[in-house]
Amino acid sequence: MIYFINFLKKINFFIICFFIFEKKTxxxxxxxxxxxxxxxxxxxxxxxxxxxxxxxxxxxxxxxxFIKIGNFNLKNCKIKKNxxxxxxxxxxxxxxxYTYTNLVCALxxxxxxxxxxxxILRKGDIKAEVLFRKFKIKxxxxxxxxxxxxxxxxxxxxxxxxxxxxxxxxxxxLKYNKIDVGLSSYDTYIRYTKVPTLKEVDAEILVILxxxxxxxxxxxxxxxxxxxxxxxxxxETVFNPLNSYFQLSLINKIEVYxxxxxxxISIRKYTAWNQRYLYRYNISQKMFDYVYKNEKNxxxxxxxxxxxxxxxxxxxxxxxxxxxLVKKNKKTYNKKEILNIFxxxxxxxxxxxxxxxxxxxxxxxxxxxxxxxxxxxKFLLNKIPELRNVNWIIKLHPDEKSYKAKENFLxxxxxxxxxxxxxxxxxxxxxxxxxxxxxxVAITSHGTAxxxxxxxxxxxxxxDNSTYSNLNFxxxxxxxxxxxxxxxxxxxxxxxxxxxxxxxxTYLYIQQVLLKSKCxxxxxxxxxxxxxxxxxxxxxxxxxxxxDLKKDVFFRMLNxxxxxxxxxxxxxxxxxxxxxxLNDYSD
Numbered sequence: 001m002i003y004f005i006n007f008l009k010k011i012n013f014f015i016i017c018f019f020i021f022e023k024k025t026x027x028x029x030x031x032x033x034x035x036x037x038x039x040x041x042x043x044x045x046x047x048x049x050x051x052x053x054x055x056x057x058x059x060x061x062x063x064x065x066f067i068k069i070g071n072f073n074l075k076n077c078k079i080k081k082n083x084x085x086x087x088x089x090x091x092x093x094x095x096x097x098y099t100y101t102n103l104v105c106a107l108x109x110x111x112x113x114x115x116x117x118x119x120i121l122r123k124g125d126i127k128a129e130v131l132f133r134k135f136k137i138k139x140x141x142x143x144x145x146x147x148x149x150x151x152x153x154x155x156x157x158x159x160x161x162x163x164x165x166x167x168x169x170x171x172x173x174l175k176y177n178k179i180d181v182g183l184s185s186y187d188t189y190i191r192y193t194k195v196p197t198l199k200e201v202d203a204e205i206l207v208i209l210x211x212x213x214x215x216x217x218x219x220x221x222x223x224x225x226x227x228x229x230x231x232x233x234x235x236e237t238v239f240n241p242l243n244s245y246f247q248l249s250l251i252n253k254i255e256v257y258x259x260x261x262x263x264x265i266s267i268r269k270y271t272a273w274n275q276r277y278l279y280r281y282n283i284s285q286k287m288f289d290y291v292y293k294n295e296k297n298x299x300x301x302x303x304x305x306x307x308x309x310x311x312x313x314x315x316x317x318x319x320x321x322x323x324x325l326v327k328k329n330k331k332t333y334n335k336k337e338i339l340n341i342f343x344x345x346x347x348x349x350x351x352x353x354x355x356x357x358x359x360x361x362x363x364x365x366x367x368x369x370x371x372x373x374x375x376x377x378k379f380l381l382n383k384i385p386e387l388r389n390v391n392w393i394i395k396l397h398p399d400e401k402s403y404k405a406k407e408n409f410l411x412x413x414x415x416x417x418x419x420x421x422x423x424x425x426x427x428x429x430x431x432x433x434x435x436x437x438x439x440x441v442a443i444t445s446h447g448t449a450x451x452x453x454x455x456x457x458x459x460x461x462x463x464d465n466s467t468y469s470n471l472n473f474x475x476x477x478x479x480x481x482x483x484x485x486x487x488x489x490x491x492x493x494x495x496x497x498x499x500x501x502x503x504x505x506t507y508l509y510i511q512q513v514l515l516k517s518k519c520x521x522x523x524x525x526x527x528x529x530x531x532x533x534x535x536x537x538x539x540x541x542x543x544x545x546x547x548d549l550k551k552d553v554f555f556r557m558l559n560x561x562x563x564x565x566x567x568x569x570x571x572x573x574x575x576x577x578x579x580x581x582l583n584d585y586s587d
Contacts, residue, residue, distance in 0.1 A: 006163065014155055056130050066541045066544070085230050089117060090234050090242075097527055101235065101265070105267065107135060108554070109257055109558065115230065117136075122142070123143060151210070154211070158206045158207075158210040158213060165200060166201045168186060168199060168371060171185075171205070174209075176216060179247045180276075184239065185209040190372065191239055193406075194405050196357035196374035196406070196408075216248065220248075229252075232249045234258055238362065251273050256270040258270065260280050260568070263522045265517060266516065267569045268280040268567060269567055269585060275586060277364060277366070282364070283510055288506065294575065302509075303506060303509045332430070332431045332434050333430060334434075338438040344421075344422070345391075350387075351449075351453075352393070352395070353447055354394070354396060356399060356405075357377070361373050363467075368464050368479075381412060393425075393426050394417075443462075446469070447462075451466075451474060454500060455501065458496075462477070463476065464476070474504065514570055515568055515571070517558075517571045518553045520551070525539065
């Protein structure tokens, strides 16, 4: 009887999944047709299909101007191809900055290695194909979406991996041909449905899983990962299909080069399967130790001066990628003034920094204590009212509104603020510097606040894997029992010593300074979907005309990275050293 009921539930799942998949497919096809009619010249497209190396069907004037000068100005980057060895360049994300930076990074890396280049493009990505061809990449593998019968088959395949009442925690452990498909599918579900949490598997996440399984089989069928493929250029490594592609590369012993940042950049090199849970901004212990000892023994104290300057120009706590969201001319207050404003007694102040609910849930692999950002936030908001030994400030993420999660805690936070006098929402008209002056403890799941505030002598608590949790000087709380115990004693936390403060400052200095090498081909522009593409290609055109490979800082640092076996491209000019043989890929 139970078997029959489960069978009926799976049939119901199948039907719902089918309609969701078909609806998505129709929407994607409509978007493709709309894009084609708006941005593609039909006459030139016909000619492009006849001779793709000669004709360009894109209507954009700035893009066409850039394409016409492409070959001439990159002649000093001309590549001698080695047919026996292959480098892949993916372009799964339809954004000009992503496409262009991936392509340029590939060309500059290949200036060193001289491999045969193959572009990995979504079928129908005409603009990317034109761009790739103008830089002498003529061989492609086009990623196709599943046809009708494949959609049916992969829905069935996805359902066969689960049971009808599977909890999300168990779903996240699913593997397919050794690839972690459950975790990446849940991450993708949260990001693109904007639903920040799930208790049990639903039809929507099964469709995402089905699509993931299809892409894995497609990659294998096309023999992407044969013995001649040695390297892959891939900026983003999370969300599907990028995460599956990334894992397949590593499991097949293909080195992956992943770009960090935008204009001033670093390349993170992955070399082994056991690195699949390390996000590209995750630095090595070896690199950290070297920079820390260098600063500790230096008379110049470069890192100290850097943080002092950050406080003076009031740039603390502002992510450079979202400066356009931050209002200027905010007021700065000290602790006494903050206590006065909030009408608080003189007790320790704890600041809770909720993470974005639908972003960076699994950038650092499987979570340790909470299944997602939503669950963690819910846990702490339930706990805060009873923790009256301290005053609480809740500092919302400035980018939360633009991500538009379908569920959030704003109403609940307002209720807590209204009901409890020891809880306040951080006012929008007060500068972040005020937090440095008044906060005693910072709390986050795995965000930058966990290491940013200790850099200014303020204790912090973080509870899940982060970009800094691999380092040996800042410890994550291991389990919920330890979390609750620490929260209950939060008013008794001991001040940080000078050594720990310097270590946190060192980490941030590496992230914010040393990982930045200026690539003169990259313009500074909007990484969001609001980008002015005409303006972007005009900037690229200008940079390309002036480009000199011999003077490019990033290319020089890239050579040093490869020569001295470094995980990241490190700006050694800022360290005032000539060589740094770290060999820290898996450290």
